[in-house]
Amino acid sequence: MKILIVGxxxxxxxxxxxxxxxxxxxxxxxxxxxxGISQIAECxxxxxxxxxxxxxxxxxxxxxxxxxxxxxxxxxxxxxxFKQHNLRVFGxxxxxxxxxxxxxxxxxxxxxxGVSTAKYFVxxxxxxxxxxxxxxxxxxxxxxDGLAAGKGVIVAKNKVEAISAIDDLEDYVGKDACRQIVLExxxxxxxxxxxxxxxxxxxxxxxxxxxxxxIGEGDIGAxxxxxxxxxxxDLLNESQLLEIIATVINPTLKGCISEGxxxxxxxxxxxxxxxxxxKVLEYNVRFGDPETQSIMMKLDSDLLEICEKVIDHQLNxxxxxxxxxxxxxxxxxxxxxxxNTIIGDIISGLDNVENVTVxxxxxxxxxxxxxxxxxxxxxxxSALSExxxxxxxxxxxxxxxxxxxxxxxRRDIGKQN
Numbered sequence: 001m002k003i004l005i006v007g008x009x010x011x012x013x014x015x016x017x018x019x020x021x022x023x024x025x026x027x028x029x030x031x032x033x034x035x036g037i038s039q040i041a042e043c044x045x046x047x048x049x050x051x052x053x054x055x056x057x058x059x060x061x062x063x064x065x066x067x068x069x070x071x072x073x074x075x076x077x078x079x080x081x082f083k084q085h086n087l088r089v090f091g092x093x094x095x096x097x098x099x100x101x102x103x104x105x106x107x108x109x110x111x112x113x114g115v116s117t118a119k120y121f122v123x124x125x126x127x128x129x130x131x132x133x134x135x136x137x138x139x140x141x142x143x144x145d146g147l148a149a150g151k152g153v154i155v156a157k158n159k160v161e162a163i164s165a166i167d168d169l170e171d172y173v174g175k176d177a178c179r180q181i182v183l184e185x186x187x188x189x190x191x192x193x194x195x196x197x198x199x200x201x202x203x204x205x206x207x208x209x210x211x212x213x214x215i216g217e218g219d220i221g222a223x224x225x226x227x228x229x230x231x232x233x234d235l236l237n238e239s240q241l242l243e244i245i246a247t248v249i250n251p252t253l254k255g256c257i258s259e260g261x262x263x264x265x266x267x268x269x270x271x272x273x274x275x276x277x278x279k280v281l282e283y284n285v286r287f288g289d290p291e292t293q294s295i296m297m298k299l300d301s302d303l304l305e306i307c308e309k310v311i312d313h314q315l316n317x318x319x320x321x322x323x324x325x326x327x328x329x330x331x332x333x334x335x336x337x338x339x340n341t342i343i344g345d346i347i348s349g350l351d352n353v354e355n356v357t358v359x360x361x362x363x364x365x366x367x368x369x370x371x372x373x374x375x376x377x378x379x380x381x382s383a384l385s386e387x388x389x390x391x392x393x394x395x396x397x398x399x400x401x402x403x404x405x406x407x408x409x410r411r412d413i414g415k416q417n
Contacts, residue, residue, distance in 0.1 A: 001065060002025075002062065002063050002065075003019050003028045003029070003065055003066075003067065004028075004030070004031065004057070004058055004061070004065070004067070005028065005030045005037075005066075005067050005069060006031055006066065006067070006069055006073050007030070007068075007069025008031075009069070009070070009375075010289050010290055010293055010331075010379075010380040011287050011290075011292040012030060012033070012037060013034065013359040013380075014292045015067060015069065015292065015296070015303070016040055016041045017040065017296065017359065018296045018303045019067075019303055019304060021303075022304045027042070029042050031046040031047070031048065031054055032044060034361065034363050035363040035365050035371055035374075036359065036360025036379075048069070048070055049073065051073070051081050054078065055078075055085055055087065058087050059085060063087065064088065065089070065304070065307060065311075066087060067090045067091070068090065070286060071097065071100050071285065073091075074092050074265075075094065075097045075100075079091045079092060079093050079094070080094050090265060090307045090310060090311060092265040092266070092286070093261055095260070096261040096265070099263075099285055100283055100286075101146065101147050102146065103143045103144070103182045104122050106283050109259070110252075114251050115247070115248055115252055115280055116278065116280065117279050117280045117281075118141070118185045118186075118272075118279060118281070120184035121135060121184070122182055122183075123180065123182075126167065126169070126170075126181070129142070129183060130162075132183050133163070135183075136162075136183070136185065136186075139155065140156050140162050141153065141154070141155050141184045141186050142154045142162060142165050142166060142181060142182075143182040143184070144169055144178040145178060145182060146178065146179065152169075152178070153282075154223070155186060162183075187281070188274060189273045189274035189275065191270070191273075192209070192236060193211055193229075193288060194209075194269045195209070195269070195287065195295065196249070196267050196269075197265075197266065197306055198265065198266075198310070199264050199311075199313045199315040200257075201257070201262065201313070202315040202316040203253065203315070204315055204320045207235075207298050207327075208231065208236045209291045210231075210235060211226050211290070211291055212227045212410060213225075214227070215227060215333075215410075218412065222338050222339060224333070224337065224376070225338075226288065226291070227290075227330075227333065227377075228328070228329055228409075228413035228414075229290050229293065229294040229413070230294060230326065230327065230392075230413060231294045231298060232326045233325070240273065243277070244271065244278055248271070248278065248280055249269075264313075265285060266285065266286050267285065268283065268285065268286065268287070268288055268291075270282040289361070290329040293329035294327040294382065297327040297357065297382050297383070298323045298327050299322060299323075300323050301321045301322075306318065306320060323384065325385055325386045325391075326385060326386070327383065327384040328388065328413060329359070329382040330380070330409055330413050331377050331378075331380050332402060333376055333407075333409060334362065334373045334408075336406065337376035337377065337408065342406060343362070343372070343374050344374075345404040346371070346372055346404060347363065347373060347403075348404065349403050350371065353381075353398045353401050356381050356394060356398045357381075357382045358380070359379065359382060361375060361377045361378055362375020362376060363375075363378060373404060378407075381399050395413075
């Protein structure tokens with residue numbers, strides 16, 4: 001079978017790596033890919049936003065299955081378009097993607113369908129947002145309504161910080177993303193991500209993951225797209241999983257059906273485990289990055305078979321299998337990331353790396369064939385072993401072999417909750 005993956009980051013490299021392990025996959029294409037992906041797939045010079053070109057390529061190349069990696073393509077309606085042309089495609093519909101593409105839609109959806117979440121208010125301007133701050137005692141979470149590459153959430157410790165954040169929001173994430181602003185109470189507890197495959201009615205849970213968004217160790221500094229993740233078998237216990245299924249997953253999937261968009265694809269739950277129960281921080285409608293890297297390291301089943309069953313609404317006919325133990329992904333970022341990323345630096349040391357899987361995110365080759373940095377998050381060093389301590393020891397020992405000018409990474413992934 002011929003597979004097309006839409007996207008160019010570490011998530012897409014991890015997916016290509018997993019698809020490549022299937023005996024039924026004969027050819028993988030990736031639009032538009034990166035230097036790492038090009039080692040196992042043919043990279044196609046079509047941007048993930050060029051929906052018509054992607055569809056025409058899929059038709060001309062007789063692609064058997066397209067996997068859509070990122071939220072932007074989904075929000076543009078790639079799944080709906082491909083289905084209209086009888087192409088088999090894995091991902092959420094444009095209507096379902098509103099759960100991620102609009103924070104306002106998502107919060108109102110939760111309220112309508114009885115999904116537990118933080119108290120919130122919606123503002124239609126920065127002036128209105130500032131006026132709503134009196135509804136919060138101290139800390140407040142400020143969210144841009146639209147897609148913001150994982151950077152549209154700011155936690156303000158007090159009113160002064162909140163006002164500053166509101167003033168800076170448009171410059172940080174763009175005007176389109178903050179036409180509306182969500183202000184919500186700051187929840188206290190442990191944060192965890194829980195993803196699942198869903199086919200419209202049935203679902204199959206993946207191992208829980210914890211991610212690290214801040215650039216600095218100890219969770220300080222600017223928000224990023226993600227500086228690392230880890231997954232252990234005990235991140236969520238059986239009681240917590242039952243609570244999540246009853247109070248979050250079931251009402252969410254039933255709500256999608258009742259509101260006219262049965263959910264098919266990847267549903268990502270950002271959760272906070274509070275003293276007052278488990279609450280939803282956000283929905284995503286695709287694999288996270290770098291969550292995907294930790295998850296794919298643990299997946300023991302054939303990804304192609306899972307995708308086919310989801311597309312055919314037969315997910316309940318298979319038992320998705322996972323490896324036990326602990327996985328982790330440590331992101332290596334470019335100098336200046338996330339504010340003023342510097343690219344073009346030559347990457348060295350990868351030939352000496354062993355015992356880990358290195359997923360490329362922001363890499364390319366220069367005119368002389370050197371591997372260079374081409375994005376903010378450059379590589380994801382991923383490992384799997386019987387426990388988190390050994391996994392981290394393996395990952396960090398191999399990271400010491402990799403270098404470029406200004407390389408930066410967190411040294412506390414998996415070491416503090």
